[in-house]
Amino acid sequence: MISWIPTDSVALLAAEEAEWMEWPSVPFPEYTHDRLREFAHYLLSASGGDLSAGLPALSSSGLYTLLVVVARTAGVGGEPTTLDRRIAAQLPAVTPALLAELRRRDYRGLGDDPTGPVHRGRLLQLVGAFTPLAPLGATFHQRQKMSGACPFCSGAEMLQVSLPAVTWRCFGCDRSGGLREFAECLLTRALQVLERSAAPGHLS
Ligand SMILES: [Zn+2]
Numbered sequence: 001m002i003s004w005i006p007t008d009s010v011a012l013l014a015a016e017e018a019e020w021m022e023w024p025s026v027p028f029p030e031y032t033h034d035r036l037r038e039f040a041h042y043l044l045s046a047s048g049g050d051l052s053a054g055l056p057a058l059s060s061s062g063l064y065t066l067l068v069v070v071a072r073t074a075g076v077g078g079e080p081t082t083l084d085r086r087i088a089a090q091l092p093a094v095t096p097a098l099l100a101e102l103r104r105r106d107y108r109g110l111g112d113d114p115t116g117p118v119h120r121g122r123l124l125q126l127v128g129a130f131t132p133l134a135p136l137g138a139t140f141h142q143r144q145k146m147s148g149a150c151p152f153c154s155g156a157e158m159l160q161v162s163l164p165a166v167t168w169r170c171f172g173c174d175r176s177g178g179l180r181e182f183a184e185c186l187l188t189r190a191l192q193v194l195e196r197s198a199a200p201g202h203l204s
Helices: 007-012 033-046 051-057 060-073 091-104 117-128 179-198
Strands: 145-148 159-162 167-170
Touching (some): 117 145, 117 159
């Protein structure tokens, strides 16, 4: 282990992988099911029972946590998080409101540098909440990328995150972009699922 390796990269990777990591990123914590449920309950009580009404008061970190709550509950990228009914029932209405709030703030509050450690950490945290990421390989070129299964088309190891550029791309479904595009793909997918399951006469 050499001293210039940022400690936060150790939080994301196993020790032997950490020395491949040359791109510093803020170590945002992993989203666990418990953490997501706890946050949803907190928001429900803080907003007087109306989640959408609570959105303007949320920090950007809170908005991203809610984004993961919504997408996970809709079953994007794996095992769904189950929520209290009072919360789950509001998600079809909260999802467009959340999208509007993120757009209103233009995904700001992430630090000034779009390829800086804050943005990189947030993208790794967000993508990592839906697919486990691992370095692409050991060569110089491969060490600049993390790869995993795509949560939108389920293409195994098709999704790659470019660490220097702080962007992602799926070679299966050709979706790509930065943090904003990943957030919007999650919300679009979640909304389709939530509206379908809320529709009267829905069969399965
Ligand atoms: Zn894909």
